[in-house]
Every structure is written in structure tokens, then in C-alpha cells.
Amino acid sequence: xxxxxxxTELATRRGFYFPTAGAYGGVAGFYTYGxxxxxxxxNLESAWRERFVTREGHMEVDGPTIMPEPVFEASGHLxxxxxxxxxxxxxxxxxxxxxxxxxETGIEDAESLGTERIGELVATHEIAxxxxxxxxxxAPVSEFNLMFGTNIGPxxxxxxxxxxxxxxxxxxxxxxxxxxxxxxxPFGVGQIGKAYRNEISPRRxxxxxxxxxxxxxxxxxxxxxxxxxxxxVADVSLTLYPIDEQRSEGREYVEKTVSEAVEEGTIExxxxxxxxxxxxxxxxxxxxxxxxxxxxQHLPGERAHYAxxxxxxxxxxxxxxxxxxxxxTRGNYDLSRHAERSGGSxxxxxxxDEPRTIERPAVDPDMSYLGPEFxxxxxxxxxxxxxxxxxxxxxxxxxxxxxxxxxxxxxIPVAVTGFDVIEETIAGENVTPHVIxxxxxxxRVFATVFEHAFRRDTVEGEERTYLELPPELAPxxxxxxxxxxxxxxxxxxxxxxxxxxxxxxxxxxDDSGSIGRRYRRQDEIGTPVCLTVDYETVEGNGSVTxxxxxxxxxxxxxxSADGLGELGAVLSDTWTRTRSHAASSTFxxxxxRCRICSASCPGANWxxxxxx
RNA sequence: GCGCUGGUGGUCUAGUGGUAUGACAAUGGCCUUCCAAGCCAUUAACCCGGGUUCAAAUCCCGGCCGGCGCACCA
Numbered sequence: 144x145x146x147x148x149x150x151t152e153l154a155t156r157r158g159f160y161f162p163t164a165g166a167y168g169g170v171a172g173f174y175t176y177g178x179x180x181x182x183x184x185x186n187l188e189s190a191w192r193e194r195f196v197t198r199e200g201h202m203e204v205d206g207p208t209i210m211p212e213p214v215f216e217a218s219g220h221l222x223x224x225x226x227x228x229x230x231x232x233x234x235x236x237x238x239x240x241x242x243x244x245x246x247e248t249g250i251e252d253a254e255s256l257g258t259e260r261i262g263e264l265v266a267t268h269e270i271a272x273x274x275x276x277x278x279x280x281x282a283p284v285s286e287f288n289l290m291f292g293t294n295i296g297p298x299x300x301x302x303x304x305x306x307x308x309x310x311x312x313x314x315x316x317x318x319x320x321x322x323x324x325x326x327x328x329p330f331g332v333g334q335i336g337k338a339y340r341n342e343i344s345p346r347r348x349x350x351x352x353x354x355x356x357x358x359x360x361x362x363x364x365x366x367x368x369x370x371x372x373x374x375x376v377a378d379v380s381l382t383l384y385p386i387d388e389q390r391s392e393g394r395e396y397v398e399k400t401v402s403e404a405v406e407e408g409t410i411e412x413x414x415x416x417x418x419x420x421x422x423x424x425x426x427x428x429x430x431x432x433x434x435x436x437x438x439x440q441h442l443p444g445e446r447a448h449y450a451x452x453x454x455x456x457x458x459x460x461x462x463x464x465x466x467x468x469x470x471x472t473r474g475n476y477d478l479s480r481h482a483e484r485s486g487g488s489x490x491x492x493x494x495x496d497e498p499r500t501i502e503r504p505a506v507d508p509d510m511s512y513l514g515p516e517f518x519x520x521x522x523x524x525x526x527x528x529x530x531x532x533x534x535x536x537x538x539x540x541x542x543x544x545x546x547x548x549x550x551x552x553x554x555i556p557v558a559v560t561g562f563d564v565i566e567e568t569i570a571g572e573n574v575t576p577h578v579i580x581x582x583x584x585x586x587r588v589f590a591t592v593f594e595h596a597f598r599r600d601t602v603e604g605e606e607r608t609y610l611e612l613p614p615e616l617a618p619x620x621x622x623x624x625x626x627x628x629x630x631x632x633x634x635x636x637x638x639x640x641x642x643x644x645x646x647x648x649x650x651x652x653d654d655s656g657s658i659g660r661r662y663r664r665q666d667e668i669g670t671p672v673c674l675t676v677d678y679e680t681v682e683g684n685g686s687v688t689x690x691x692x693x694x695x696x697x698x699x700x701x702x703s704a705d706g707l708g709e710l711g712a713v714l715s716d717t718w719t720r721t722r723s724h725a726a727s728s729t730f731x732x733x734x735x736r737c738r739i740c741s742a743s744c745p746g747a748n749w750x751x752x753x754x755x
Numbered sequence: 756g757c758g759c760u761g762g763u764g765g766u767c768u769a770g771u772g773g774u775a776u777g778a779c780a781a782u783g784g785c786c787u788u789c790c791a792a793g794c795c796a797u798u799a800a801c802c803c804g805g806g807u808u809c810a811a812a813u814c815c816c817g818g819c820c821g822g823c824g825c826a827c828c829a
Contacts, residue, residue, distance in 0.1 A: 144767085147822085156766050156780080162820075168802060169820045220829065289829075307829065343756065343827050351828080447829040602790060626788060655782090659790030666790095678788060688789070695790070 147461045150594055151348060153608070157668055159183065159593065160349055172345030172353030174586075179668050182618035182649065184356070184589055187429065188335050190615055191358045191583060194425045201331030201360065202323065206312025208337050211295060212302045217484035218311050218477065219448045220290060220304075229265065229279055240265065291339050291353075305339035309357045310580065312336075314477045317489050321363070326491050328576055329364040335585070349586045350465055356585035363576035364414060365493055366475070371413050376420025377402040383454075384439040385409055396437055411452055414579040415470050422456060422468065422581065429588070430613045432595040435459035438470075449476040458591040467587045473578040482575070494571035501569060504536035505529075507561030523548050528560050536564070592616065596669060602695045610669030611693055620648045621714065622665040622673040628654040636676040639687070639702075639710075646711055666692055672714070674700075689713075 144152070155161045158177030162169045176184055196203050215221040229240035244264045264270075266280045291305040306312065313320065313332050324330035335358045345351050381404060383397045399409060401420040410416040419438055427433060441453040449471070456468040482489035506528045513521045527546045531538055538544055539562040543554045596610040614620060623640045625632035633654055640652040651670070653661045658675065665673055675688040679699070686699040687710070700710050 151821090152766065165802090165820085168818090171820070218829090222829095340828080346822090348821095449829075605791065607791075624789090657787075657790080657792065659792075661791090662789080663791045675789065690789080697789075 146594075146597070149608075150597060153597075153667065154180070154348070154593070160589075172342055172351075174349050174352055179618040180589070183592070183612070183616055183669075184585065186616045186618070187589060187592065188356075188358060188585060190425070190429055191585070192333070192335065194421065194428075195358070195360050195581065196331075196333040199331060199360075201333050201362075202320065203333045203335075204313060204316070204320070205334065205336060206309070206316070208306055208339070209293060209295065209303045210306060210311065210315070212304065213484060214311055214315055214481075215290065215304050215307075217480045218314070219480065220307055220311075222448075229261075244268070244270070289340050289342075291341050307340050308338050308582070309334045309336045309359050310361060310477070310582070313359075313361045314481055314489075314578075315485075317363075317478055317481070318487060321491050324363075328491055328493065328574075329362055329369040331360055331362040333358070333360045335359075347461070347463075347465075349590050350460065352586060358583040358585050360418075360581045362414065362579040362581075363491075364579060365491075365574060366577045367574070368493070369414075371417035373402060373405065373413060373417055373420070376417060376424070379420040379423050381416075381419055381423060382433070382437045383409060384437050386440045386442055389439070389442065410454070412472050412579070415452070415454055415472060418470050418579070418581045419454065419456075422470070426456070428613065429616055430592055430596050430611065431458060431588075435595065437464075439464075447471070449473045458587075458595070460590060460594050465587055465591070466584070467591055468581065468583040471580045471582065473580050475575040475577050477578060478575050488573075490573035490575050492571055493574050495569070498568050498570045501567050502564050503567050504532045504539075505563060505565050506532045507563070509559040509561060512559040513555075517548075517553075520548055524553070524555070528555075528562075532560075532562060536562075598693075607663055607666055609666035609692055612669035612671070614671040617669045617671050618649065619651045619665065619668060619670040620672070621650050622661065622670050623650055623652050624658060624661050624673060624675050625654050626658060626675055626677040630678070631681045632676045632678070635681055636674075639674065639676065643711075643714070646715075648714060662690065662695075674710070 153159070157179055159180035160174045160176050163173040163175045164170050192203065195201070212221065240261050244261055270279050290307050293303050293305065295301040295303040313334055320332050321330070335356065337354055338357050339354050342351060342353050345353055349355075377400060379401050381399055381401060383399060383404065385397060388395055388397060397409065399407070401416050404410040404419075405413050405416045410419070423433075426436060436456070436458050438454045439457050441450070441455065446453055451472040451474045453469055453471040455466045456470070457464045458467050459465075478489040481487070506525075508525050508528055510521065513524055517524050524546065527548060528544075531544070531546060539557050539560065542557060544557055544560065545552050545554050547553075592612070593610070596612045597608070598611050599606060599608050601607070610617075621643060623636050623643065625636040627633075636654070637652060640650050643650045651665070653664070655661070662673055669692070671692050673690045673692075675690065677688060679685075680687050680702070685702045687702055688697050689700045689710075690697045700713060702710055
């Protein structure tokens with residue numbers, strides 16, 4: 144069995160994820176997360192939220208997944224909605240059928256004709272494949288729909304779409320969000336939610352699906368004045384695959400620190416560099432194998448319609464490089480478009496460091512003269528005067544000024560124009576913020592964590608599989624077992640289980656079969672530690688055995704008779720350990736060799752082992 | 756969407772024109788003082804539709820779902 148099959152089998156059998164509605168034959172592109180997977184995904188989202196929202200001091204919103212058509216007209220997503228595709232049966236390349244028809248026939252807006260009519264036009268005009276020259280007469284014309292459409296309310300008068308990205312739910316609320324941020328740039332708004340794309344060909348399990356979860360951060364920055372503080376990530380090393388390397392013969396990765404990448408211009412936007420730094424630490428924290436990870440810059444042709452520059456985080460999964468997150472500079476594309484289409488304001492007032500005083504020629508016409516003189520043409524006269532004052536103030540030097548209205552020249556006494564050079568104080572200006580967007584495909588990050596955590600080794604002659612998940616992500620944090628369910632061991636183990644659950648740990652109690660079987664069960668779903676209540680616990684000093692998942696090593700942890708003793712603190716420390724040691728997340732519970740402090744620990748001096 | 760290939764208990768699988776093999780898992784019991792141990796029992800499957808046939812899980816056609824390749828991928 145290949146590793147991919149093995150992972151799929153594990154995911155299905157142990158409840159990480161599986162195809163949706165299998166009872167009805169399944170439906171391509173939809174997966175359900177089972178008990179373990181839902182917990183892992185939730186923990187993953189929490190880790191993302193902690194790092195990209197909470198720790199950055201950003202806000203989080205939760206918008207609807209369906210929005211009315213105008214939103215997607217503005218966002219540009221609708222333009223691609225009615226694309227008609229035609230596939231050449233000779234060379235199997237796909238083309239925009241409407242474009243071919245427009246080019247050949249001079250018809251404008253062929254897109255609106257529908258597939259049937261376009262197919263007829265292709266046939267009657269004997270349009271050939273631009274790639275190989277074969278006639279496309281019999282080639283099928285199909286609609287290329289990426290957005291799922293629906294109707295809002297009864298009837299079809301209010302079309303809506305399932306969002307193809309979560310971001311739009313943030314952009315359309317920009318006005319309020321800016322207000323909540325007290326109109327101070329930069330500010331960030333995060334969102335974790337579902338998005339939908341009617342993919343032509345869903346593939347590779349949860350990697351390419353039609354309903355998926357995105358975790359997106361939209362950072363609104365001033366194009367002029369906002370700058371990131373790179374100090375915290377300056378020394379983080381990045382594996383970069385820039386455009387010129389992708390095009391070169393060598394095709395080599397470039398290893399640079401964040402500060403080097405910015406200073407040497409490898410990454411143009413310091414904001415992108417900042418987030419690549421943060422993301423790198425985060426990916427390490429959640430257990431992504433950095434040797435199977437890179438940042439690849441988008442080639443110009445790959446960029447989305449909104450993107451100025453984009454770097455993808457890619458992970459190697461099953462021998463393929465998969466995009467797991469994208470870091471785009473979206474410019475002010477989205478906000479300008481929404482401002483234009485909605486008529487609302489999508490700007491933030493940015494005061495200058497010091498108010499600027501400028502001298503400006505202006506007019507203040509005497510309407511009691513212009514009104515009677517020009518009648519309904521008076522407003523046009525005012526407009527002409529204003530324009531003239533701005534363009535050619537010296538024209539107001541004489542007694543009269545000549546202006547042209549509707550081809551007629553009129554002389555107007557300068558005295559009634561109220562012309563003057565006025566002094567104005569300008570405190571700042573309205574700017575449309577630029578958007579920096581780190582966007583994570585949660586399902587793909589999930590797939591990466593799952594695959595990169597997959598391990599096989601041999602313990603006492605028996606092969607075993609386990610998931611080396613960081614404690615923070617593990618669906619179950621601890622297993623609690625009585626060595627056997629007798630002589631009070633079961634009761635004690637159930638007490639400990641309840642006490643740990645009260646402290647908020649996800650704990651599984653298990654007294655079935657043999658102890659080894661129970662360890663293996665937990666190994667397979669990545670439970671970091673297992674506690675065993677044995678005779679020493681109930682008849683001796685009360686201590687329990689604590690077993691480490693990755694090394695299968697065991698030590699004894701003292702317990703107090705009436706409570707958890709040191710255990711609670713030890714487990715709390717285990718749980719938070721990966722977060723505080725983000726750069727060295729391959730942390731192991733005291734496997735007699737703490738990777739954090741590099742000290743070997745015989746288990747006797749427990750406290751020493753846990754000191755950073 | 757095209758091409759190749761596959762679909763049998765929860766999982767992995769054997770199999771033949773006469774409704775099905777085995778293993779693992781699961782559940783219950785016995786045993787058991789720390790790594791998938793042993794014994795007993797139980798639960799549990801031929802992707803869907805149509806056709807051929809006395810009879811189809813098996814042969815044929817179509818569909819659905821998966822894998823791989825191509826195309827697509829905001």
C-alpha cells in the first residue's frame with residue numbers, strides 16, 4: 144500500500160475525514176471531518192487565530208457565505224462566471240469559446256449568447272483551434288461555472304452566490320470595520336469560514352474540494368505611511384523560490400532571512416516578508432516539515448485578477464507541491480471596486496504629520512448678478528469660473544474675464560466672480576487603503592499536518608504507526624488507562640479522567656483489552672501522552688505512569704492522594720510548550736531527552752527536565 | 756470534461772454464472788502486573804440502475820465514487 148493509501152485508510156478508519164454521503168454513492172468534492180478530524184481542524188483554527196489574529200491585535204469577523212450578485216460583480220468574480228469553454232478534440236486544449244467567436248465574427252459580448260448559439264456560430268464560421276488548427280465544429284461548448292449560484296428568497300429576481308473566498312465578506316463591511324478600528328491604519332481583520340468553488344475536477348481527498356475552509360487575514364495599510372515592524376521576525380529563515388529562479392536553468396531555492404529578503408529586494412513588500420516570517424514560525428509550530436516546504440512567487444500569468452504580487456506557501460504532499468497558503472498584495476483593487484459599485488466610501492482619513500497650509504485661487508460668484516443675467520445657465524457659468532480659476536488664475540487680473548458657455552463667449556466683470564487667492568489648511572487626505580492578504584486553506588494545512596506527522600517505527604519488535612502531532616493540535620490530549628479494571632485501578636483512573644476534563648483537557652478513558660492495544664490506539668490518532676494507573680498508584684505512593692507517544696518511553700509522575708498533584712501542572716506545561724517554543728515544535732514530552740532544553744532527563748528530576 | 760484503472764463487512768482482501776474467503780478492527784466474556792498477546796462468542800459486506808439469463812456480486816451497457824495522466828484551478 145502506498146503512503147497515500149495508508150493515510151486515506153487511516154483517515155477513514157479512525158475518523159479524521161471521509162467522503163460525504165457515502166450511503167448515497169458519495170458526492171465528488173465534499174468531505175466530512177469525523178470526530179478526530181473535526182477536533183484537529185478546530186485546534187488548527189485555534190492555533191491560526193491565536194497567531195494571526197489575537198497575537199497581532201487584530202479583529203475577527205464572521206460573515207455570511209451567501210451574498211447578492213452585485214458584491215461579486217464588484218469583486219470581479221462574476222466576470223469569470225459565464226465563461227464558455229470549448230475543448231479541441233484533437234489537441235485537448237481548452238479555449239474561451241466566446242472569445243473565439245468574437246474574434247472571428249465581430250460579434251460583441253458573445254458571452255451572453257449561451258452555449259447553444261455559440262456552438263452554432265463556431266460551426267457555421269468554421270472556427271479552428273488556435274493551438275493546432277483543427278476544426279472545432281463538433282467540439283462541445285460548455286459553461287465554466289466556478290461559483291455556486293442560488294436565489295435569495297422566492298423567485299429569481301435576487302440572484303446570489305456562495306462566496307468563492309471569505310475575503311469579500313470583509314471588504315464589503317470595510318466602512319464599519321474601519322470605524323471599529325477608530326480609522327487608524329494599519330488594522331487587520333481575520334475570518335475563518337467556508338468558501339465554495341465548483342471545481343471541474345476535485346482531486347486528492349481534502350486537497351481540492353468544492354466546499355472548503357479558509358482562514359484569511361485582510362490587513363489594511365496606508366500605501367504611503369504604514370510599515371511593518373520586522374524586528375520580531377528579522378532573523379527567521381525563509382526558503383524562497385522567486386520568479387527568476389523558477390525561470391532559470393538551476394531552479395534553486397534561495398535561503399534568506401526576512402531582513403535579507405527585504406533589503407536585497409527579493410521580496411518587494413516588507414509586509415509580505417513580515418507575514419512569511421510569522422507564517423514560517425507558525426508552520427513549524429504546527430508540525431509542518433520544513434524540508435518539504437517552500438515559498439514560491441507567482442509568475443505574472445498565475446496571479447489572480449486582484450493580485451499585484453503573490454507568494455504561495457507550498458508543501459510537498461505525496462510527491463506533489465500543494466499550495467497551502469497565499470500571501471497577496473491586493474493593492475486597493477477590492478476597496479476601489481466596492482466604493483465605485485456601491486457608491487459608498489471605502490477610504491480612511493489620514494492626517495498629515497502637520498497640517499499643510501496652501502494658497503488656492505478660488506471664486507465666490509455673486510449669484511444675485513449671475514442669476515438674472517444667465518438664467519438656467521448660471522450654474523454652468525459658475526463651473527466654468529471655478530475651472531478657470533484653478534487652471535489660469537492670471538485671467539482674473541483684468542476688469543473682465545471672458546468665458547465660453549455652449550460655444551458662446553461671455554464677458555463677466557471680475558468683481559462679481561469673487562475671485563481671490565485663499566489660504567486653506569488641509570489636515571490630511573482620504574486614502575483608499577491597500578490590502579495585504581495572508582490567506583490559508585485550512586483543509587490543505589490539515590492535510591499537510593496530517594501527512595507530515597505520519598510516522599512508522601518499531602517498538603519491541605512490533606511495527607506501529609503514530610501521528611507526531613504537536614500537543615496543541617492533537618484531537619485527544621491524553622489517554623487515561625487502568626492497567627486492569629480491578630482492585631480500584633479503574634475507579635482511580637476514572638477519577639483522574641474527570642479531574643483532567645474539568646481542567647479542560649480532551650481525555651479518553653479506556654479499559655478495554657490489553658494495555659498495549661490501548662497505547663497503539665492512541666498512537667494512531669496522535670495522542671501525546673497516556674497515563675496508566677497501576678498497583679503502585681492504588682497501593683503504593685499514588686504515582687502514575689506517563690508514557691510519551693513519540694519515544695514510547697515511560698516515567699512516573701507523583702500524584703497527591705486527593706488530586707492531581709504535579710500532574711496538572713506537567714500536562715498544562717506540555718500543552719503550552721509548543722506555543723512558547725514556536726521555533727522548535729518537534730517537542731517531545733520527557734522522552735528522557737528534552738529537545739527544548741537539550742538536556743537528558745532520567746525522569747528522576749522531573750522539574751529540571753521541564754525547565755526551558 | 757477526456758483517457759487509463761479500480762469499487763466485496765468499519766478496514767484490508769479471496770472468490771466463482773447458483774448470495775461469499777480470510778485477516779485485522781469492534782462488542783461481550785475468560786485470562787492477564789505496561790506496548791496491537793491468548794481463548795470463546797457475537798456483530799458485520801458484493802457501489803447504483805438497466806440488459807442478457809431459470810439464476811448476475813460475477814457477463815454486457817450506462818451512471819456514481821476513487822486513483823493516476825491531460826485539461827482546468829480567482
